Amino acid sequence: MFPLWKAVLSESLLGYISWSLYHALPPMIYYFPLQTLALTGLEVFAVAFFSPVFLITGPFWRLANNKYILALLRLTMVGGDKRKEEASKRGDAVREAVPHHHWLLSGIAFGSLMFLTLWIFGEVSLISRWAVSGHPHTGPDPNPYGGAVLLGLAHGLMLSFWSWSSVTRFAWFLVGLASSAGLLYLHTWSAAVAGNILAVFTMCVWPQLAGHFVSCLHPGKAMSTAMFAYVLELFFCVWCTAYKFVPGGIYARESSHLLLGFIMLCIGVDFLTGPKKDLSSVSEVKSKQTPLFKKCKNYIKLLLWLFVGVGLLGLGLRYKTYQKKLGQGVPKRDFSAMIWPFRFAYDNEGWSNLEGSANLLNQTDADFITIIESDASKPFIGNNDPTMWLGERLGFYTDFGPSTRDHTWGIMALSRYPIVKSTHHLLPSPEGEIAPAISMTVNFTGKLVDFVVAHFGNEEEDLDRKLQAIAVSNLLETSSKQVVFLGYITSAPGSRDYTELIENGNVQDIDSTDHDRWCSYIMYRGVIRLGYARISHAGLSDSEVQMAKFRIPDHLDSYVDNDRIVTDPSQVPEDIHFNPRFGSYKDGHNYEHIHHFHMSTPKYFKHRN
Structure with missing residues (x-):
């Protein structure tokens, strides 16, 4: 025997x-x-x-x-x-x-x-x-x-x-x-x-x-x-x-x-x-x-x-634990959103970065997170599911799309608050890689805010980027009066595609004075901007984290947006400060192997008297 x-x-x-x-x-x-x-x-x-x-x-x-x-x-x-x-x-x-x-x-x-x-x-x-x-x-x-x-x-x-x-x-x-x-x-x-x-x-x-x-x-x-x-x-x-x-x-x-x-x-x-x-x-x-x-x-x-x-x-056991974590977001008017390309959960040395990613995301205190290049459900990328893992670890609602069979690199959305509805989109890509996008509505304890997240094609594919910008601007235009855009658009500020989103999508840039950007952008309409930060990747990915804080106005027809930039956090209420764990205001790139604010952030926004 x-x-x-x-x-x-x-x-x-x-x-x-x-x-x-x-x-x-x-x-x-x-x-x-x-x-x-x-x-x-x-x-x-x-x-x-x-x-x-x-x-x-x-x-x-x-x-x-x-x-x-x-x-x-x-x-x-x-x-x-x-x-x-x-x-x-x-x-x-x-x-x-x-x-x-x-x-x-x-x-x-x-x-x-x-x-x-x-x-x-x-x-x-x-x-x-x-x-x-x-x-x-x-x-x-x-x-x-x-x-x-x-x-x-x-x-x-x-x-x-x-x-x-x-x-x-x-x-x-x-x-x-x-x-x-x-x-x-x-x-x-x-x-x-x-x-x-x-x-x-x-x-x-x-x-x-x-x-x-x-x-x-x-x-x-x-x-x-x-x-x-x-x-x-x-x-x-x-x-x-x-x-x-x-x-x-x-x-x-x-x-x-x-x-x-x-x-x-x-x-x-x-x-x-x-x-x-x-x-x-x-x-x-x-x-x-x-x-x-x-x-x-x-x-x-x-x-x-x-x-x-x-x-x-x-x-x-995992499912039972996850269900207990969901729905714990407290009612509030302010929320934070972030975007991060993280290369399928591999760090810059080729090791899995899921544990480090969860720690970073948790430290940002973001309420809504979109992660670009997140479809690892392919045999040559590891056949794993970062969306399920991070959702369970953080206790966030999740959206994954488009489908793996649609041949995109994928988009992951994590939300502390329930996702009411969402639609997965394949953007026009006649020449280059298939570009994905997701439009969704999140319920912030009774207040609905739309989000549009997208990953454009490569810089070399000019026609693709032009058509993708038009498609996304249409999504933004047809969204509700309150919408936040988080996108990876491979174009410089002021470029044709950037202008297409701003003008025809009827949105504003979170910080139009920040000209040293290339891929990640945050834009908005119908909410009040409170803060903007860029956090260095510290080798956890090849791309930085971008974050923004917003306030949902009480009266959509009569609110006034903040139009003044300040870098001294003492000039704004403490409850809208970014996590001091990432240091303080810093000009230029942060080359240390730690997550730190950089590129002239964090910035806060006040109303000009």
């Missing part, structure tokens, strides 16, 4: 390590071109995915059999040499008893199945982010409905133990194909249901495709093909969104439907045309040599449901 448990635990540990590497390596490689917005040559490190193949080549095989290397490997092995000898003896019996599958088809299908699993099910929140829409009909939140993804994956594996006829297999493949299309083209709950059906299908075919894969007569060729297919699909996924920064990207622009279609086709061909033998067939052959192996399925099922139960419990 103990050797069997040891084997199950060993394989679980090795599987965890393996999938952790599949998660971690792509964002580690992608981090460097992310900084330069171009290929750097470091993409060649994707060859690490082929490391299992290296062991079957002469030099690497001799290295792996070196006595010192073997001694090191033995220290890391959960099992022992006896297991290795028994596995070797069973190998011939397995090869004789299990029908062989062609290495090329099996390799492509298995590599595609691996990528599909990582791409769409690498994190429980991914399906929700593919299906998301604006408030109030957002679709399922990642928590608690991410638990349905765990259950779908687990039930898919259970379903794989059934016996399948040719007709039922074909019908099941059609269901899987339809669910993949539904995830791409349906919306909110319909897309989420399709995604969960796809989760069942994906795990259901894993044992059969794995059985085909391990029974190939040429394991080296099969493994090489699988890794080649995996890496090729991973790079194509990058090309679909980052098409502007890579060679030949125009041909892959927004082509996730082609990628998903190819993957499903490869999986379907292997699933339907392969021998009706799956991984359990190999287990049955092995069981003739090892009687205890007959019990392995039951232990795997037990361990699987144990993991699922722990996952569901964790999600439930």
